Each structure stands twice: as C-alpha cells, then as structure tokens.
Amino acid sequence: MTRITPPLILVTLLIGVAGYALNAIPLQPPHAGPAEFYHDCRLELQGMTGQTQGPQAWSVFMNGPSNKQPFIVIDEDKDVNIPGQSVSCKLDIRKVPQRPYDGIDWRMGRIFGDFKPFQGRPVRITVPLKADKPITFDAASFYLYDGKQAKEVAIKKLDTDWQEFVVEGWISPDATSFEVWLRTSIHGGISTTGTVHLGTVRVEVLSDNEAPPRQQAKPNPVPPAPQPKLACPVILNRSLLDATWSTNISDPNGNAPKIEARAQDGTPLGHPGALCVFKIVQLQGHNPTGTDWRVGVNIPKAALSDKEAAKIAMMLRADDDITFDTGSVYVYDGTTVVATPMTHLGTEWKQFKVNHTFGADADRLEVWLRLTLHGHISRKTNIYLGETSVDLQ
Numbered sequence: 001m002t003r004i005t006p007p008l009i010l011v012t013l014l015i016g017v018a019g020y021a022l023n024a025i026p027l028q029p030p031h032a033g034p035a036e037f038y039h040d041c042r043l044e045l046q047g048m049t050g051q052t053q054g055p056q057a058w059s060v061f062m063n064g065p066s067n068k069q070p071f072i073v074i075d076e077d078k079d080v081n082i083p084g085q086s087v088s089c090k091l092d093i094r095k096v097p098q099r100p101y102d103g104i105d106w107r108m109g110r111i112f113g114d115f116k117p118f119q120g121r122p123v124r125i126t127v128p129l130k131a132d133k134p135i136t137f138d139a140a141s142f143y144l145y146d147g148k149q150a151k152e153v154a155i156k157k158l159d160t161d162w163q164e165f166v167v168e169g170w171i172s173p174d175a176t177s178f179e180v181w182l183r184t185s186i187h188g189g190i191s192t193t194g195t196v197h198l199g200t201v202r203v204e205v206l207s208d209n210e211a212p213p214r215q216q217a218k219p220n221p222v223p224p225a226p227q228p229k230l231a232c233p234v235i236l237n238r239s240l241l242d243a244t245w246s247t248n249i250s251d252p253n254g255n256a257p258k259i260e261a262r263a264q265d266g267t268p269l270g271h272p273g274a275l276c277v278f279k280i281v282q283l284q285g286h287n288p289t290g291t292d293w294r295v296g297v298n299i300p301k302a303a304l305s306d307k308e309a310a311k312i313a314m315m316l317r318a319d320d321d322i323t324f325d326t327g328s329v330y331v332y333d334g335t336t337v338v339a340t341p342m343t344h345l346g347t348e349w350k351q352f353k354v355n356h357t358f359g360a361d362a363d364r365l366e367v368w369l370r371l372t373l374h375g376h377i378s379r380k381t382n383i384y385l386g387e388t389s390v391d392l393q
Contacts, residue, residue, distance in 0.1 A: 041074075041089040042200040043110055043180075058089075059111060061181075063326065063341055064097075064104035070185060071095035072106060077197055091184070091196040093135070101138070101187050105326075109181030110201070113335040113361055115146070120173040122211035125180050126166050128199030131158035135196070138188030143167065147176030148250065158196060168212045187325075230263050232276040234297060234367075235389040243297045245276065250292035255285030257377055259293055276385040280322075280377060288374055296368035299390055304358075304365055307392045312354040312367055315386035318345040322383070325375030329354055333362035342370075349386060365390075 041058045062069055070093060077090035097104045112118075127142050136157045142165045143152035151169040171178065180201060184190060206212075234243040247261060260279040276295075284291060299310075314329050323344050329352040330339030338356045358365075369385060371377060 041108075041110075041198065044200055044202045046202060046204045058108050059337070060106075060108045062106050068098045068101070068104055070097045070104075070106050070190060072184065074108065088200055089198045091198065093184070093190060093193050093196065096190040096193060097185050097188070099189070101185070101189055104185055104187060105183070106185050107181045107183035109179055111335075111337065112178040115175055115178035118146070118171045118178045118205070119175045120171060122168070122170050122206040122208075124166060124168045124202075124204040124206055124210075126164055126202040126204075127180075127182060128162050128164050129155070129158055129182075130160060130162045130197050132160065132195040132197075133192070134159045135194050136191040137184065138190070139183075139186045140188075140190075141183050141186075143181050143183065144169065145177060145179045145181065146171045148172040148174065162199065168206075170211070230261060230276050230295070232263065232295075232297070232385050233387050234299075235387055236299065236303060237390070237392055241299075241390075243299075245295050245297045247295045248292065255288050256291040256293060257284045257372060258282035259371065261295065278371070278383040278385070280371075280380045280383070283380060284372065284376055288372065288376060292370070292373050294368050294370040294373075295385075296366050297388070299365040299367065299392075301364065303392060304362075308358055309393045310356045310358070310365060311391040311393070312356070312388065314352045314367075314369065314388045315349050316342070316345055316352060316369070316383065317347060317349045317386070318381050318383045319347065320379060320381040321346050322381050323378040324371060325377075326370070326373040327375075327377075328368075328370045328373075330368050330370065331356045332364070332366045332368070333358050334364045335359045335361045345383065 058074075060074070073092040073094060074089055075092065077088050091108070097106075123144070125142075125144050129142075134157065137155055140155040141152045142155060143150050144167050149172060151167050153165045153167050155165060180203065182198065184196075230245040231243065232245045234241040236243075249256060258281050260281055262277050262279075264275050264277055278295070310331065312329070312331055316329075321344070324342055327342035328339045329342055330337055331354050333356065336356075336359050338354055340352050340354050342352060356365075367388060367390065371383070
C-alpha cells in the first residue's frame with residue numbers, strides 16, 4: 001500500500017460549511033452547504049478513547065452552477081477489502097465537472113461536535129482510497145480544518161491499488177472546529193466517471209514522541225483591522241431582536257480582502273434599527289488560501305427551548321453586480337451546518353433562505369453571512385445587509 005505524507009500546508013478550502021449541503025443519498029434537489037446523511041462511512045478515533053467511532057454522519061458540500069457540478073452518489077461499500085476493516089463508503093462519480101470549472105467545489109467530510117479535546121494536540125489523519133479504474137484529479141485533496149488553519153495532502157491519481165493519504169499536524173490551541181474532508185474537486189476537473197472506494201478513516205491523537213515538529217507561525221503582513229460590532233436588524237418570530245453581529249476574519253497570509261463594516265440608519269422593509277453596510281475596499285490576493293470573512297449573530301438560547309426547526313431569510317443587495325466564489329448564508333447549531341450559496345448580488349434586494357432542523361445535540365443557533373472562504377470576490381463595491389428574519393418552530 002503506497003503511503004503519501006505531505007508537509008503541513010494550507011489547503012484551498014472552500015466554503016462552507018460552513019457552509020456549505022447536499023443530501024446525496026437519496027438524491028435531493030441540488031443546494032450547497034453541509035447537511036447530514038447517514039451511511040457506514042467509518043472513522044476510528046485513537047489515542048484518546050481508543051474506541052472505533054462506528055457509522056458516522058458525514059456531510060456533503062457542493063458549490064457552483066448546477067449544470068457544471070459533478071454528480072456523485074455516496075453509498076454503502078461492501079466491496080472494501082482491507083484486512084481488519086469493515087464496510088465503509090464508495091463515491092460513484094456519474095458525471096464529472098463541466099468547464100469552466102470556476103466556482104465548482106465538491107467535498108464530503110466529518111465535522112466533530114466536540115472539538116475541544118483536540119485543541120493544542122498533535123494529530124495524524126489517514127484515509128485509504130482506491131478506484132475501480134485509473135482516475136486523475138485536477139484539484140482533489142484530503143484535508144483537516146480546525147477553524148484556524150487547514151492542512152492537506154493532494155490527491156492526483158487513484159487506481160485499483162489502495163493508497164493511504166496522511167495529514168499530520170498540531171491543532172491550534174484556540175481551534176474552533178475539528179473537521180476532516182475528502183474533496184474531489186475545487187475549481188478543477190476529474191478525468192472520467194468511475195467509483196472511488198473509501199476505507200476506514202483513522203484519526204490518531206499522537207503522543208509527544210510521535211508528534212510532528214511544530215511550525216512557527218508566520219507574522220501576518222496585513223493584520224485585519226478591528227471590526228465594530230453591528231446592530232443589523234434581526235426579526236425573531238416577528239419581533240425585533242436586540243441583536244449584535246460580530247465579524248470573524250481569518251487571514252494567515254495577508255491575502256484576505258479588506259472590508260469595512262458599519263451600520264447606518266434605515267432598513268429596506270420599514271423596521272426600526274440599522275442597515276449594515278460592508279464596503280469592499282481591497283480585493284483578496286491572488287492566492288486566497290486560508291482566508292475567511294464572515295459576519296454573524298447568535299440567537300438567544302432561551303428562544304430555542306423546545307424548538308425543532310428554524311427558517312431564516314436574509315435580505316441582501318449591492319451597489320454593483322458582484323460575484324462570489326464561496327459566498328453563502330448559513331446556520332450552525334453546534335453540530336450541523338446548513339447553507340445556501342450566495343454566488344451573485346445585484347442592485348435589487350435579494351432574499352436568501354435557509355431551512356434548518358435542529359439535531360438532537362444542538363445547543364445554539366448562529367446565523368452567518370459569509371463573503372469569502374478561501375475564494376475570490378469579483379469587484380470592489382458596497383454590500384447591504386437588510387433584514388434577517390428567524391422563524392423558530
């Protein structure tokens with residue numbers, strides 16, 4: 001079995017969650033942002049509990065024009081033949097991405113609900129892969145993301161022999177997530193249709209003797225300016241909520257766009273409060289790897305008691321036509337991310353809707369507007385965030 005271990009590098013990570021989801025089995029109408037589906041995609045956690053984390057709820061994230069996206073079906077794989085490993089998943093690539101590839105992203109991953117045990121710890125993630133015939137990928141990878149940094153290994157070619165793809169590194173002490181992702185395409189193509197077999201993913205928390213060297217953090221050449229907290233209007237169950245929005249910016253290499261946020265009086269729909277304006281004064285650098293810019297609000301926990309679902313609608317427009325590689329409107333409940341892609345804004349108000357069902361372990365509701373996640377924004381202009389309505393059911 002070939003073993004491939006890369007140096008620690010930042011991955012060209014695309015949206016999301018966070019946001020981006022597509023329920024691939026059974027086939028649902030395409031929409032971006034993670035949503036859970038359940039299959040025996042197996043994962044072992046070692047060095048912490050020593051127990052296999054049996055069948056797992058993995059998420060699929062899909063972005064780009066629906067007629068350009070790959071069509072990949074995930075199903076139980078009873079043909080996995082690795083000694084000591086049980087049934088896992090297979091990815092049946094029935095249609096490859098279509099040119100032009102800009103904005104195309106397809107990935108599946110496991111988002112851990114409890115990331116705190118991994119903070120500041122060295123880890124090794126291993127994924128065995130093979131295909132039923134030779135398949136090459138322009139921009140495939142397997143990667144780890146902890147909310148602060150990403151580490152990846154490229155996947156260039158799969159064939160009928162098993163290969164192990166390995167990522168090692170230290171999790172940030174202030175990590176805000178722990179996610180492992182298998183990406184088949186990011187702004188790139190796949191050579192042919194076929195089936196990819198996924199073995200048991202191993203997540204190992206390493207001892208100090210096994211730990212890889214720590215990388216020295218690079219100084220940020222362009223530190224993001226402090227962002228004000230904003231009173232963008234939120235209508236919670238038809239009543240105005242006294243809500244404060246906060247920005248979250250990741251810019252490890254100084255390539256994030258410069259965006260100035262402010263609030264101004266007046267809302268488009270007649271509610272009292274503030275209209276929030278995001279002025280894009282500088283576009284991202286040529287390589288936006290690792291960059292993230294989003295603004296979000298937490299819905300009070302008291303309002304979530306006994307609620308089973310949430311319907312979110314966000315009003316947005318811009319001064320000029322603008323496109324986003326990885327923009328989205330998404331929600332996060334502590335375990336699950338559901339998102340709607342935002343690929344284009346114009347001068348007319350546009351409503352973005354997200355419908356979410358709370359998981360059994362949900363402990364919050366965060367609503368986010370993401371302008372970029374490791375992607376590009378097409379131009380400088382003003383973006384306006386009007387009313388955000390949250391209907392809890």
